[in-house]
Structure formats: structure tokens, C-alpha cells
Amino acid sequence: MIGVLAVQGDFLEHVKMLNSIGSETREIRLPSQLEGLDGLIIPGGESTTIVQLMDIYGFRQRLVECSNQGMAIWGTCAGMIAIAKSLTDPRPVPLGLMDIEVTRNAFGRQVDSFETRLTINEIGAPELDAVFIRAPKVTKTGTNVQILARADDGSPVAVRENKLLATSFHPELTNDTRLHELFLEISSK
Numbered sequence: 001m002i003g004v005l006a007v008q009g010d011f012l013e014h015v016k017m018l019n020s021i022g023s024e025t026r027e028i029r030l031p032s033q034l035e036g037l038d039g040l041i042i043p044g045g046e047s048t049t050i051v052q053l054m055d056i057y058g059f060r061q062r063l064v065e066c067s068n069q070g071m072a073i074w075g076t077c078a079g080m081i082a083i084a085k086s087l088t089d090p091r092p093v094p095l096g097l098m099d100i101e102v103t104r105n106a107f108g109r110q111v112d113s114f115e116t117r118l119t120i121n122e123i124g125a126p127e128l129d130a131v132f133i134r135a136p137k138v139t140k141t142g143t144n145v146q147i148l149a150r151a152d153d154g155s156p157v158a159v160r161e162n163k164l165l166a167t168s169f170h171p172e173l174t175n176d177t178r179l180h181e182l183f184l185e186i187s188s189k
Contacts, residue, residue, distance in 0.1 A: 031063075076166075080136050085099050128149075132169045
């Protein structure tokens, strides 16, 4: 069972994508709903709002516990910011799950949003269409973090550390299900 944090952001698109590949899915609005999940997606949206709502509803400590107990977690865009170890920005205070440093809105403002194609060996050919909307950028990675894809400027935009996955872009806004399939595989281990 894969959960999608449904407190803010584009959670519904992830739910639809997971349903399209036959995954049993649950929208998560309270920490008690994390029980029994194999994985959790923290969607894109507004990172400060998502983190504040996670704190208001009491998710922070429970998500750290779930991650430490082996639950897979995937952060997309704002979700990447939420699960990072540190940020170059003063807020929000991330969960500190993945050994990455992230810069918010690193590719520019809303009007600078763009699509590009990325090579991700873990999902095979063809290249993945990637939608970047006020996207973050990974500025530092820990020694156990695997870089799955880089932007044209060389910045990591898809990273993995054990059962943690983070993408700067929004794969749920395309018809390509391969990253969601990869997350299901990560979650099942």
C-alpha cells in the first residue's frame, strides 16, 4: 500500500498515477493513517505550507520513525525540500531524512517553469519527460546518495538514498509511469 500525503499540493495526480498502474493507494491526512504503508509520496506544492501542515498535524516525528523503520518515502519538488537534511534557505525546517542539501526555487519563478528530457538509467529508455515548476535543486549529496539524473547545468534533479527517493520535477504531470513503478519496487523491498 502506497500513501500520498494529502494535506496540500498535487497529491491527487500522484493518486491517479498510482491507480493507473494498479497500486493500492491511500490519501494520508493524519499520522495514524501511516500505519500499514509500504511507502509514502510527499507531493509538490508549496514547501513551507506542506512542512507547516505536517508539523501542525504531528507528522514530523512519526515520519522520521517510519523512515527509520524502513518505509520508503519519495519527495517530489516541494516533497524533496521536505525530506532534505538541510536547505540553503532559512525556511522551512526540513525533516532531515535524506542526506542532501537543497535550494528552493533554484530554477526560477513560476514563469520560468519548463519541460526537458532526462536520462534515468534505473528506468531505461526512452528519456523521461520532466516538468519543472519553481523546482528545487540539490546542491550537496552525502556519500550514500545515488544521483539518478542531472539537469543540463549538471545539478542533481533525481536522487536516491536507500529507500528514499527525491525528484526536483513532477513525474505525476506526465503520462510516464516509470518513476512511480520504480517507487513501488523500492517500497516492496
